[in-house]
Amino acid sequence: MEVKLHDIGEGMTEATINAFLVGVGEQVRADQPLVEVQTDKMTAEIPAPANGIIKGFNVKEGDTIRVGETVLIMGSGKASTAAKRASSATAQKTRIMASPFTRKLAREAGIPLEKVRGSGPAGRIMDEDIHSHLQVEPPPQETPVRTEADSIPFRGRRKQIASKMVRSVRTIPHCTHFEEIDVTELLAWKRDVPDVSMGAFFIKALSICLKEFPIFNGRLDEEQECVHLQHAHHIGVAVDTEEGLIVPVIRHVEEKTLKDIQKELKALTNKALNQTLTVKEASGGTFTVSNVGPLGGSIGATPIINEPEVALISFHKTKKRPMVNESDEIVIRSMMNVSMSFDHRVADGGTAVRFTNRLRDFIEKPGILLMEMI
Amino acid sequence: MVEKRDLMVIGGGPGGYHAALRAAQLGKQVTLIEQGEIGGACLNEGCIPSKILTHFASEFRKQGHLQKMGMVMGEASIDLAKLKSFREEKIKGLRAGVEGLLRSRGVEVINGTASFLSENRIGIESGHQFSLFEFKQAIVAIGGKMVYPPGISMESPFVLTEREALTMTEIPEGLIVSGHDYVAIEIAAAYAALGSTVTLLMEGRLPFDQSIEREMKRLLKKQKVSVVTEVTIMSVSDDGGVEVDYESSAGTRQVNGTHLVLCGKSEADLSRAGLDRLPLECEGGKIKVDGEGRTSIPGVWAIGDVTPGPGLAIKAIKEGKVAAGAIAGDKGEVDLEWLPAIVQMDPPVACAGWSEEEAENRGYEVVCSEYPFRANGFAGLKEETDGMIKIVSEKGTSLILGIHMIGSGAVELISAGVLGLEMAARAEDFTFPLYPHPSSNEALMEAVEELTGHAVHLQRRRKKAVQ
Numbered sequence A: 001m002e003v004k005l006h007d008i009g010e011g012m013t014e015a016t017i018n019a020f021l022v023g024v025g026e027q028v029r030a031d032q033p034l035v036e037v038q039t040d041k042m043t044a045e046i047p048a049p050a051n052g053i054i055k056g057f058n059v060k061e062g063d064t065i066r067v068g069e070t071v072l073i074m075g076s077g078k079a080s081t082a083a084k085r086a087s088s089a090t091a092q093k094t095r096i097m098a099s100p101f102t103r104k105l106a107r108e109a110g111i112p113l114e115k116v117r118g119s120g121p122a123g124r125i126m127d128e129d130i131h132s133h134l135q136v137e138p139p140p141q142e143t144p145v146r147t148e149a150d151s152i153p154f155r156g157r158r159k160q161i162a163s164k165m166v167r168s169v170r171t172i173p174h175c176t177h178f179e180e181i182d183v184t185e186l187l188a189w190k191r192d193v194p195d196v197s198m199g200a201f202f203i204k205a206l207s208i209c210l211k212e213f214p215i216f217n218g219r220l221d222e223e224q225e226c227v228h229l230q231h232a233h234h235i236g237v238a239v240d241t242e243e244g245l246i247v248p249v250i251r252h253v254e255e256k257t258l259k260d261i262q263k264e265l266k267a268l269t270n271k272a273l274n275q276t277l278t279v280k281e282a283s284g285g286t287f288t289v290s291n292v293g294p295l296g297g298s299i300g301a302t303p304i305i306n307e308p309e310v311a312l313i314s315f316h317k318t319k320k321r322p323m324v325n326e327s328d329e330i331v332i333r334s335m336m337n338v339s340m341s342f343d344h345r346v347a348d349g350g351t352a353v354r355f356t357n358r359l360r361d362f363i364e365k366p367g368i369l370l371m372e373m374i
Numbered sequence B: 001m002v003e004k005r006d007l008m009v010i011g012g013g014p015g016g017y018h019a020a021l022r023a024a025q026l027g028k029q030v031t032l033i034e035q036g037e038i039g040g041a042c043l044n045e046g047c048i049p050s051k052i053l054t055h056f057a058s059e060f061r062k063q064g065h066l067q068k069m070g071m072v073m074g075e076a077s078i079d080l081a082k083l084k085s086f087r088e089e090k091i092k093g094l095r096a097g098v099e100g101l102l103r104s105r106g107v108e109v110i111n112g113t114a115s116f117l118s119e120n121r122i123g124i125e126s127g128h129q130f131s132l133f134e135f136k137q138a139i140v141a142i143g144g145k146m147v148y149p150p151g152i153s154m155e156s157p158f159v160l161t162e163r164e165a166l167t168m169t170e171i172p173e174g175l176i177v178s179g180h181d182y183v184a185i186e187i188a189a190a191y192a193a194l195g196s197t198v199t200l201l202m203e204g205r206l207p208f209d210q211s212i213e214r215e216m217k218r219l220l221k222k223q224k225v226s227v228v229t230e231v232t233i234m235s236v237s238d239d240g241g242v243e244v245d246y247e248s249s250a251g252t253r254q255v256n257g258t259h260l261v262l263c264g265k266s267e268a269d270l271s272r273a274g275l276d277r278l279p280l281e282c283e284g285g286k287i288k289v290d291g292e293g294r295t296s297i298p299g300v301w302a303i304g305d306v307t308p309g310p311g312l313a314i315k316a317i318k319e320g321k322v323a324a325g326a327i328a329g330d331k332g333e334v335d336l337e338w339l340p341a342i343v344q345m346d347p348p349v350a351c352a353g354w355s356e357e358e359a360e361n362r363g364y365e366v367v368c369s370e371y372p373f374r375a376n377g378f379a380g381l382k383e384e385t386d387g388m389i390k391i392v393s394e395k396g397t398s399l400i401l402g403i404h405m406i407g408s409g410a411v412e413l414i415s416a417g418v419l420g421l422e423m424a425a426r427a428e429d430f431t432f433p434l435y436p437h438p439s440s441n442e443a444l445m446e447a448v449e450e451l452t453g454h455a456v457h458l459q460r461r462r463k464k465a466v467q
């Protein structure tokens, strides 16, 4: 029986083999994960379609293969004793030496036990090992793998990001407009609600703007000659990770409170950074936000639309600048630039400006947002 | 009008009611919805009635021994009608107990059928009344539905499900039990003890360490249960009785009986609570959850038979408590590695940890010992000398990897084994403590001593002393 790479997410075409989770000759159960693959959005596992034994692999770790290609061959029935012995030589011992109480300590501290060295008898992990693990600095980030002299791999996620970007720019007539927004009051407002981040506020405000300008939450269907205006606001949040750009999606923002959004934003960002997003968590977006502010530096850029969406908005760094107020005085205000790219086939500049104006109003006077809350 | 609730638990089986009680203990306002009886499959149709049957059967078998010791009683016979009222009374009592606990913890219990309308709304239908609720958190604990092999008519009065088999009104003369796990073995062994001629057709092998499997087969045979493993049923015909054609490694065979019991497999039925309308991530037809019971939808949790893993109340209870804890802000984890496997036959089987074969497949070099209950004095005086204990440990470190037993008292004794496994105990951790004497506990201690050939009460060593 051939186990093939199947389509595990919206329109993926290829994936890179990250790791084999089983060995040749190993007996596997139906649904047991066999291979971990990496697509442009997430890591996923290919499960065994049935019980059987692993006969051999058709690919190597690091290979990039297309949907439909065979990953490995499985045989039916039980492993022979010879095969079993062979697999036992390579099998990993899995017993972790720690008592339930110690495991609880580790869980509460968020430390994976595999990372802790046990100082107790026979390498047993003791309570003190957890405490001391907490005190040492987190391990240094791994340096990117270098292949040959001064070259870095252009495959896997990077390559898939590249082809997606090219496709987007080729098919969508991008138009970007810029705006500056005074965030002084929002910063003041935020002092009272330290649990809510600026990001969560932007996402909520955007969702309210999308209700008024549903065109930007649309999806162009050229064949049917129409734009589907989608009711659900599934907002993608571009996260910059070691491995490149990933866009986890907060679903149904239109029904969520600021607190819910904050919680999900945090959880999804963490998962994106740890590469543990599921297919569902990183697909199905209807509008994308990219908050590059925290990275510093950028005062503007042309964001590339996450097709098939219609628009994408970027928030840039906030800076204190002298501004002229209504009484013609020069005052110091905290200013942030935003850039919004939209599909010029679907919407016009005027609509985009009205959209960002509305967004600006919410950000400049956070109290107004209250009026729009459900 | 939409009513608002903090935490709604859908399903009052062992998973659901444990979750509700634990969440209430941790200060949550809890609403529990149950469409049938509180206690679910476990209390009303599964664990409890099946254990009443197996207990009845093993007590019935003890009479010979009691009379031999000098207890004078008349000739024993079986009154299944009386057993029925005993069972109903016990179940009613246990259910009232749980209902009382829910009341005393302030859990709101709603009688009705819940169905999800969106990711945070539930409708509850009760008679002709329909109410709408909006929740912050919901725990799905709706259990599973039993699925039976296709092509066999369940209409026949001679073909029964495992649940019907627990409440038969007559002892069947010739019973054929077809199944895949402990449920089938329990039913087969119980009716054999009560006088039926029993054939047990198992889908796979008996799912235990090979030494235990061998001993189980021997004892079942001694109790006049013919056991056939790795069976595929080809056809069933019934005409005043049943005739089953099956295939096994021995070829195609036929067996006749008065009744056939089919033991099903528990599958999730997501249409039942409208869950199929939500974008829930699933795994093998069940709701996928993380180690604390979170589903792919924020605020929606799932526990018990509706989630992947073995369909056991043991698992449902643990998952219920962990999910309730997580909702209240605790950090918990469900880890089924050392889940004990139990068969309430006579004598019972209880195992935890890895079999010899499994430990080897995981890359361990293993040392095993086997200790027969025959060598235990207390078992001897009770005339309960059947069975044995097998210990699987790692060579060199004596880390205990598996404890497997068949013998009287095994179900209680395995708790010491599970605790040892959880603590990552080594042989010394089992042999150092003091054990009550005389007791079956000593058999566990000596089984571990036998890893080094030091079991005092074994006359002839089965293995040379190894270190």
Ligand SMILES: Cc1cc2nc3c(=O)[nH]c(=O)nc-3n(C[C@H](O)[C@H](O)[C@H](O)COP(=O)(O)OP(=O)(O)OC[C@H]3O[C@@H](n4cnc5c(N)ncnc54)[C@H](O)[C@@H]3O)c2cc1C
Residues within 6 Å of the ligand: B010, B011, B012, B013, B014, B015, B016, B033, B034, B035, B036, B037, B038, B039, B040, B041, B042, B043, B045, B046, B047, B048, B050, B112, B113, B114, B115, B141, B142, B143, B144, B162, B163, B183, B272, B273, B303, B304, B305, B306, B311, B312, B313, B314, B315, B316
């Ligand atoms: C014969 C037999 C013997 C068993 N023996 C054992 C044993 O010895 N040990 C063991 O650990 N396990 C045993 N089990 C398994 C055990 O019964 C189950 O694993 C356990 O009951 C699962 O618990 P649960 O809470 O997930 O679901 P259930 O117990 O199935 O409870 C689910 C509840 O949800 C309710 N419900 C479903 N849908 C809705 C809805 N839409 N709205 C409202 N309510 C709803 C149902 O009425 C039910 O009460 C046995 C099972 C059987 C059949």
